[in-house]
Amino acid sequence: MIFKKLLTRITGSAMVATLLISTTPVAATESVINEDGRRTEMTQVQNLLQSYQGGYIESELDNNTPVYDSGISTFAELPLAFPDDASVFDTMYPQARDQNPYGTCWSFASMGLAEYDLINDGAVDKSVDFSELQLAYFAYNFVTDPLGGTVGDIAKYHNENGLSYLQRGGNFVYSSRRLAQWIGPVDESVVPYTRAAGTLDSGLDDKYAYSYSKAHLKNAYEINIHENADEVKANIMEHGAAGVMYYHNDSAMRFYSFDSAGHYTYYDTAKRGSGHAVMLVGWDDNFSKENFPESLRPENDGAWLVRNSWGTYCDYFWMSYDNESLLDTAWVFDFSDDDGLAHNYQLDGGIQVYNTNLTNRLANVFTVPNKADGEYEKLREVSLSFTRIADVGYTIDVYTNLTDPSNPLSGEKQTQATTTGNTAFAGIYSVELAEPVELKPGSTFAVVVSVDKSALDYEQATKIATGDTLLWDRQVSQGNGKSLYYSSGRYRVYPYGNFCIKAFTSDEIRHAEPENELTAKGYSVDLTTLVRANLYAAVSTDIMDDARSMVRFVYPDGTCTDRLLSAFETTEYNNTQVKKITYEAVPAKLTEKVEISVIKSDGTKSNSFAFAPADYLNDLIKTDSDSASKNIAKALLDYGAYAQLYFNVDTSDLANKELTDDAVGALSTEEILKMTVDGNIASMSNDDLEYIGSSLVCRNGTDMKLYFINKNSLALDEILQKYNIDVTNEKTGRLDSSEFSAELDGKLFCIRIKSILPKLLSTDYTITFSNSGVSSYGVVGPYSYIRRAVQGDDIQLRNLCKALYLYGRAAS
Incomplete structure (x- = not known):
């Protein structure tokens, strides 16, 4: 597939320079003053060129991107070209935006990533339009967060001292830090781009920083496009786009439109020109090198499909895979518009971060505001930032009701919330806790993080000046006693800035509930019939007498189903009359905890009970004397784990993690072929x-x-x-x-x-x-299919079918 020129709206024959230049030279040099006093000089010419083409300032995170190797090839199904129909860019996504006349390509690309991701999630449609001005302004002019955790973090840009913030440029680091702080995205109608010039003198009202946000940044991934190109492609398919930076050299006609097909193409052989941020929205491995002009032609076929921010001029173009000025990092932003989270507890309001190297045990301490009677919060997710290291193993612990805020372990450890996992790419990760934690109003709690390498980020202060004139003041709160690291047997105050550990909570209201409505007496998993999970629950008479009482099943993704209580079997369990409440347990979700409660016809909700089928199966293996039942339970746990791996379902918590033997690994293909026959x-x-x-x-x-x-x-x-x-x-x-x-x-x-x-x-x-x-x-029969699958090349499918074979053999 070779894309045609996607849109043909070109405004006359004006070159891009006439569209984007809007500033005059100012001071000769710009310098960055770091917290340790180091000064880094940058030529002002480079900054002017950045405003000329788009305004991207190369960051440390745009190069030498950590390479992530999952050890498992997951890209056999990647198409050679994506998408297969260019019309999606008219029917599904908004038309390309226009940054003219400012150097704000970085903000346009970032908001484009948000729009594309939410469209791919089905949360919004092509009418979505987020404000690039809001992000650009508050990147340069920070506002303390609503909870006050970032007091002392300051970013103030002085437009009056030279180059304006609209022309200085920015990068995906700026975007990811501010969006992770829940500054934006907001609708274009709230802070329209037409107000940009007015902000240079009057700024924006602080209320636009946090109060109008339409979505939350959940994750930000930094993928090495030169080493992990397939990962970039897979994420484009999932999230709609990836953001990249390259140096655009227009002086040698690198942009070129030719022949009746009307392709826009770009290829260069060196880092020349000015930094420009764009979105990768597709690719074609077979895009012919002959599509590039003969005077400047790459050695190989293949190109990325790029969405630009110059309006209808070069709105989409093809960039050769061989392009030399394309930097290492492809940025992927993952948003949610409806995560149920209301508060972001954070200490890091800075825009520059570095990874810590003093310790692998760190903590942030937060205080919950006082609330009205009956109101409280639940801690549901924790955000961790590892922007310079990939493949980080972490453990998150939560301690509530601290008696000594200087000691994060002085409270009550919420063991049910302890969460372990591994990151993939470098970046920012929102981690859902194993169980939510109730937070008492007015109390202090700690999020304690242990990592297997010195990888967690902390904010760092810098000042940027032109000559001796301060241009951008970026201070951070240091040594405030809320970010702590473990050293020499105790936790100590981190002196250089605050850790990038955030806590996300939801608002809750405590309703008066009748006592003992639902009492869990036990649970089980059917082994010889279909895979079903069963809760044996005693319910009070008032519920039994209510013919419209409903059993509610709430799944981890927030979805729920209701069934009449009367539809479930009444039986005896340990000499107590109970209801046997049953739901289907999908093998790939044996570790999934389903919350079960009863809702009466008046809307009153009982207490709830949740369990994972894998917990029961592991308990059965440890306590049951029946070897046949144990064998089935082990085989089902293996089958569930390999189903998780094959379908990519919560692979950080495999169902068979407590098993010590690898029955699937020990089973050879030859044994299956020997024990089965073809249909x-x-x-x-x-x-x-x-x-x-x-x-x-x-x-x-x-x-x-x-x-x-x-x-x-x-x-x-x-x-x-x-x-x-x-x-x-x-x-x-x-x-x-x-x-x-x-x-x-x-x-x-x-x-x-x-x-x-x-x-x-x-x-x-x-x-x-x-x-x-x-x-x-x-x-x-089923084994006919298994015989073929175990002889195939798909390792994950082979293992899944081996596990299914063992499960069937144990159960028969």
Whole structure:
């Protein structure tokens, strides 16, 4: 696929210089004064060139980006070109914005990343328009956060001393720091770009910093585009775009429009020109090098599709993979517009960060404001910043009700909230705690972080001047006693700035609830039937008497389902009458905790109980004397873990993490082939249907789908009228209409055998098509598919199928 010029709206023949130059030379040099007194000189010519083309100031994080190696290849399915239809840029996304006449490309690219990500999430549509001016202004002019944690952090830009903040430029570091502080994004209508010139004298009202934000930055990833190009592509597919910086050299006609296809292309051989921020929104591995002018042609095919911020001029263009001035880092921003979080406890209001090297045990201490009766907060997520190191192992602990704010361990450790994990790329990560923590109004709490390498960021102060004139004052609060590090047996105040550890909370209201509405007596997981989790709960008489009482299941992603309590079986458990409350447990989500409560018809909610099926299975392995049950539980935990890895579901908390043996790793392909046979499919096809293969669908049971080419393009009704279809299991006999279905799957005809029990995974099914006394039939089973899969090249699929084989063998 080769993209045509996506949009043809060009305003006359003016060069980009006439569109973007709007300043005159000022002081000869600009300097950065660091906290240790070091002074770094930068030529003012470079800054003027930045305003000429876009205004990107190269940062330390744009080069030498840490390379992340997951150890698992996950890119076999990446297309050679993406997207496959250029019309999405008209139908799905906003048209390219116009930064003219200021050097604000960095802000335009950053807001574009926010818009594209939220569009890809389905949270907004193409009408979304975030304010680039709001981000640019508050990047340079910081406002203390609503909770007051960043008191002492100051950023004040003095436009009157030379180059304005609108022309000085910026970078993705500025954007990521401010957005992580919950400064923006806000709607364009709130702070329109047309007000930019007026802010140079009168500024913006402080209220626009935090009060109008429409989404929260959850994660910011720094991916090495030269070493992890496939990771960049995968993130473009997920988030819509990635932000990059390159040096644009227009003097040698590097931008070029040619031939009837009208491609815009860009290729250079050195870092020349001025810094410019753009968005990568696609790629084409086969984009021919012949599409570039003969006078300046790359050696290899392949190019990135770039979205620009010069309005209709060069709105989209192709940049060769060989481009020399493209810096290392591709920035990916991940936003949420509805995370339920109301407060950002933070101490780091600075815009410059470095990683700590004094300790691997760090803490931030925060105080909760007083609230009205019945109101409180829950700590749900913690944000950690590791912008210079990839693959960081971390443990987060929470201590509440501190008795000594100088000792983060002086409170009550909330063990249920302890969360461990590993980062991937360098960047900023929002980590959901294992369990939320209730915070008492007026109390002090600590977030304690242990890392496996000196990687956590802290804010650092710098001042920027032109000559001896202060241009940008960037102070940070130091030694305030709220950021602490562990050394020589105790926690000490960190002297250089505050750690980039943030705590995100939700607002809660405590409602009066009747006591003992729901009392959990026990729980279990079905092993021999479909995978189901069961809670045995005693409920009070008033609930039982309410015919409209509903059982509510709340899942970790916030979704919930309600079912009538009366629909669940009443039984006895340890001599107590209980309700057996059951829900389907998907193998890939055995570690998922589902919260169960009862809602009465008057809206009153009972106390709740949550458990993960994996917890029960691990307990069973430790305590049950029945070796058969233990074997099934182990096999199910392995199956669940490999399903997590295959479907990429919460892979930091694998279901089999407590098992000491690796049954799947010890199982050879040869053993599976020896213990199974291929299906007998030679006679399954007929005049209308040709069998081509099967697949397995992993649910709480396993569905098997058999696929046939619909040779004569018959409608489903025509097939069912022409053929009688029987499905028979070799052990249980003929299946009824509720146990299988015939359907069309696109152009293919499909027979779906539903919810195969674990003990039947090793059995075969005979499928018979009868028409006027003539029959065709075949024999196939789940193990037929497993035999093929374990001989394939997909390692994760092989392991998943090995685990499914062992699960079926243990259960049969």
